[in-house]
Amino acid sequence: MGTYLLRRLLRTVLVMLGISLVVFVFVRSIPGDPATVMLGERGTPEAAARLREQLGLNKPWFFNPQSPLDAQYPKYVNALLHGDLGSGLKSNIPVRDELQARFPATAELSLAALAFALLIGLPAGVVAALRRNSFWDNVATTISLVGVSMPVFWLGLLLSYFFAVKLGWLPPSARTGNENTLRGITGLYLLDSVLRGDGRSFWDVLRHLILPAVALGTIPLAIIARITRSSLLDVLGQDYVRTAKAKGLAPNRVTLKHALRNALLPVVTVIGLQAGALLGGAVLTETIFSWPGIGSWVYDAISQRDYPVIQGGVIFAALVVSVVNLLVDLSYAALDPRIQYR
């Protein structure tokens, strides 16, 4: 187990370096650069060239014959190894500070979305499997089909218009109300308001979290429901379930204790995969709901061609996905003792 972990961590570091190279080349291969965007309508080739020089973008990417270390990538990796992700080209805000400030927002939203997806998706899948071809099965399958095919930005705007503007039940967007003065501790506001014993903030934060979490969680919910259903159906048809039933165990006990536990394995895999999808979906959800997370931040950076921000954001997102996948792999062993890591 120890060596396995070490090997995985080492591999993660290598993957991160690989990703840093890929994203470095990719962002610079997109036509149009930060200088052009910064100058906007004002831009002339001369002004852009001047700005490029000031930003150090005129230096060679990989190798500078005059001074080998004075090229963009070696400098970047060198800084990266020192934990320095650079600063936004125009704003001068250190990428690391911004990640620290924004990741909790994304994490809180993703966790809430995942919780929503699991709380509804899992039971829906179980019910659908146990009552196959019943009314409830049809409802669950239809909903999950609609959920998968619904564009997040459309669903988001629809939810916001209906629940905020028409009914006035929930706020349309943002993480907190205009007069909420909650001071962060962990950056997860729901948790922070509990830690500070601030009931009003808790309620305020929760109300703001509902719509974006539902918008972001709908697709994972649909997928989880479908996987749970098919996986449970699969397991229910296996010999050991029949044996358990034949032994005279209570049907509920058979389903929940024996079948469901085994059926969860593919579900956990899907949750792991969804971690990446959640980060992707966060881009749209955060933009629609004015959510100050890393999704909307990287999205803006791409249209601005803010290289350090895009690089830092992508590398960080990759790191998060790697860690989640590692946790998923480890949880297999907990769920199924036959799986062992060496």
Next chain:
Amino acid sequence: MKKLLLTALLATLPAASAAGTLVFGANGDPVSLESGNITDGISILVQRQIYDTLVDFKDGTTDLKPGLATSWKANADNTAWTFTLRRGVKFTDGTAMDADAIVFNLSRWWDKAHPYGFRDQGRTFEIVGDLLGGYKGDASAVIKNIVKVNDYTVRVDLNKPSSVLPNVLAAGYFGIASPTAIKKDGAKYGTPASVPVGTGPFVFESWKTGDRVTLKANAAYWGTKARVDTVVIRAIKDASQRLNELKAGTIDFANDFTPDALKSIQADKNLVAVKRPSFNVGFVSMNNRNQYLKNDKVRQAISMAINKKAIVDAFWNGLGTSNASFLPPVMAWANSSKVPADYAYDPAAAKKMLADAGYANGFSIDLWYMPVSRPYFPTPKPIAEAIAADLSAVGIKVNLKTEDWAKYLDDRNKEPGFDMYMIGWTGDYGDPDNFYGAYYGANASDDINWAPANLVTLLEQGRAATSQADKAKVYSQIHEITYNAAYRVPVVHSSPLAAARTYVKGWVPSPLGSESFNTITLLGKK
């Protein structure tokens, strides 16, 4: 006990402060709160609340009024400007706003070697290059020297005559910041980790990036003191969501709606639509490198074939006007009387002209439209489609094209450039030079391959002219030349759409896109 409980309960209520918080919906986050280093509208808007400029604009106009300088005066040939400063004004950190502070700010922007310029961070203050020709020591720079005459007088010596220096320094870029604060925060100044300090009507409180900037009223403000305690400027990027927030009452007023939101705003009895005075131009540029567009007759035919009035009526919902000038209507004094009020719309004549040019059977051409919404072209694609339909009616087949904004901006300046493309401009200050100079001046973009020397000379004369009458003479010549050449056909001068809850009173939108919020009151906000 009961009484105590009641008191405690009352204390937790927001003591009438709800009416004192003004919430603005901006279409994004500021880039930086560092003056002179920003060009985007939101940064300027936030900065206007915190900083004052040396010279200011009268509410709702582009006419100058005193700011931190109470008066300004040029020498006889417009080569030196002397600014007399307001006395007794303090930065909100308690330090004095005096000649030293002004010299510090101006020098920092203009002198690349200034120790507090922080150019090692990639900071450029590129606006100085754009609006003032260049930096200290550059041959093209407008400013030669910045001199402290006495504690309340600053003189700016120029390399070449300029009558517009006060107008330029009134633009939202040039907010005057506390030198002490800049020295204290160093390269961090202007980021969320710093405390920007000015002399403005509001004091910086906090900035959560991607979310909101919070400001408090400056109780010691020298000018009109704010009528609200707090201003919250929220970043709401999505325009539909901005409207949702406004309708739900979670924000009080907002900017940057597309004209198609007008109906929805007017239909809501809690909202009022607010038109910003027009100060922009959206136009179609034609490239001389294209074999057809090289021909004067073809360009004139195209300008005649586009039914601009119908297009503006269809896509701007009454929030735009069309004329035959590059300048927005407020600067009509600089237009030539020899140029008609608008391009004649005459498809038959256009067809004949094309036939005269040898293209009786027409030809095919690319028209590029912008992938982004701008005040001058809020919905570029359908507008481009309408232009294409007009042109096809006279036999010109149009291929509509677009690409990512960054690439679009890049490619238009790269040979061979675009055949025809849509672009526009929003002014920074109320002088014709700000419009013509950007597209026809010596440093203008090379997108149409047409830059006659006499135009550049005229633009220099315009900058040197001392009276409005002299200016009008020069710019009407420029108007005639550019109108007859028909390389850039103005389509619209739009009034950007904003909206507010009905209880927001005293908001006077500036044509320049941002204004100070100190005049706004909230009456009966729940």
